[in-house]
Amino acid sequence: MGCAGRKPNPIESHMPGDTKLTCQAIYVETRQIERKMDRLEPKINKFATNTLWGIAGVFLIFPFFFMDVKDAEKIEYQAYQERLDRLEVLAIERKCGTIDE
Secondary structure (H helix, E strand, O other), X not given: OOOOOOOOOXXXXXXOOHHHOOHHHHHHHHHHHHHHHHHHHHHHOOHHHHHHHHHHHHHOOHHXXXXXXXXXXXXXXXXXXXXXXXXXXXXXXXXXXXXXX
């Protein structure tokens, strides 16, 4: 039953070279991460989909294999959020202004 879904591949919140990032590099990386998070967001809540597969699985065995129980997108989304938090701290330390500019 737990074989469906992909293995999560989260990013690290602290990256080598963070100490050398310029304000512009922080801004660029922030925007890239936000775009990735926007793509993941619709995939995070799988409760409804998994519920439908679970109900079908009561009558037939094979739908259980389509349930995604690994929450890869949710784990990756949380890792991206932690990375954004880290970039915000770096921007503050470097007096870059807000990263929303």
